[in-house]
Amino acid sequence: MSLSSRHLLGLYNVPKEDIQLILDTAVTFREVMERPIKKVPTLQGKTIVNLFFENSTRTRISFELAQKRLSADTVNFSTSTSSTKKGETFKDTVKNIEAMKVDMIVVRHQSAGVPKFLTQFSDANIINAGDGQHEHPTQALLDMYSIREKLGKLAGLKVCIVGDIAHSRVARSNIYGLKAMGAEVSVCGPTTMIPRGIENMGVKIYNRIDDAIKNSDVLNVLRIQLERKAGTSIPSLREYHNFFGVTEERLAKKEGEILILHPGPINRGVEISSEVADGPNQVILNQVANGVAIRMAVLYLLGTQN
Numbered sequence: 001m002s003l004s005s006r007h008l009l010g011l012y013n014v015p016k017e018d019i020q021l022i023l024d025t026a027v028t029f030r031e032v033m034e035r036p037i038k039k040v041p042t043l044q045g046k047t048i049v050n051l052f053f054e055n056s057t058r059t060r061i062s063f064e065l066a067q068k069r070l071s072a073d074t075v076n077f078s079t080s081t082s083s084t085k086k087g088e089t090f091k092d093t094v095k096n097i098e099a100m101k102v103d104m105i106v107v108r109h110q111s112a113g114v115p116k117f118l119t120q121f122s123d124a125n126i127i128n129a130g131d132g133q134h135e136h137p138t139q140a141l142l143d144m145y146s147i148r149e150k151l152g153k154l155a156g157l158k159v160c161i162v163g164d165i166a167h168s169r170v171a172r173s174n175i176y177g178l179k180a181m182g183a184e185v186s187v188c189g190p191t192t193m194i195p196r197g198i199e200n201m202g203v204k205i206y207n208r209i210d211d212a213i214k215n216s217d218v219l220n221v222l223r224i225q226l227e228r229k230a231g232t233s234i235p236s237l238r239e240y241h242n243f244f245g246v247t248e249e250r251l252a253k254k255e256g257e258i259l260i261l262h263p264g265p266i267n268r269g270v271e272i273s274s275e276v277a278d279g280p281n282q283v284i285l286n287q288v289a290n291g292v293a294i295r296m297a298v299l300y301l302l303g304t305q306n
């Protein structure tokens, strides 16, 4: 079994079989993570470069750990200490790195489309670790893994993505992935944060968080992304919390169970209260742990293709 592409640029148009294969492969690597020695020789001899042009805690560490646990050689690139500070272009930077013979490139960039652009002049396998407001495929994969791990399935589940949908690459990748896997996807947030025409993606819209909670099995609560000018879409963070914050009081009105996800980093007291972020319904740190297994699965499947 192998993936239908040699890159992971996003989940748009990725076949269900590919997503299923990644999720199933990650189960094996999740077991490896529970062993005393959390390392397998699968990618021995492969060299992987992590190109992070934008800040990251979870994704960067998670990819690096995944690579080390697969026994690959890893190199980390950071813009602040690189020659891009001397004016070297992105393309020249990558071509110079590639001249050193690398097999795979993991890239995070503030501009949408950079991973695709890389495929035009690099022979390495390219993995998108988040590009602008476009896609964050491994985040959506680990979200789906975490839902499936807890609820046993994805097909037929009602999953609502709450918050700043317009600025969110996580929302976009989740919508593509969840729809491919047969989930019913909705979004909830202020109208200024819901992209016009999102219904055309087969997504339902809730304008009230209480309705979203009442009608969903899973809430994926997104961060209000102040660095992407989300603050201009709402009167204040306090007002956002009052109208859309996921709180214990709101969850208490729910009949039946609800699972709470958050991709992190969390703005406590804005999109989610501290009580919910640390409470019994959430799987936020499970998502982080599962992220390593998902990234191991993606690296393994792409790195061992013929």
Ligand code: CP
Residues within 6 Å of the ligand: 055, 056, 057, 058, 059, 060, 130, 139, 263, 264, 265
């Ligand atoms: N969820 C996520 O992408 O977090 P980081 O920005 O810390 O990588």
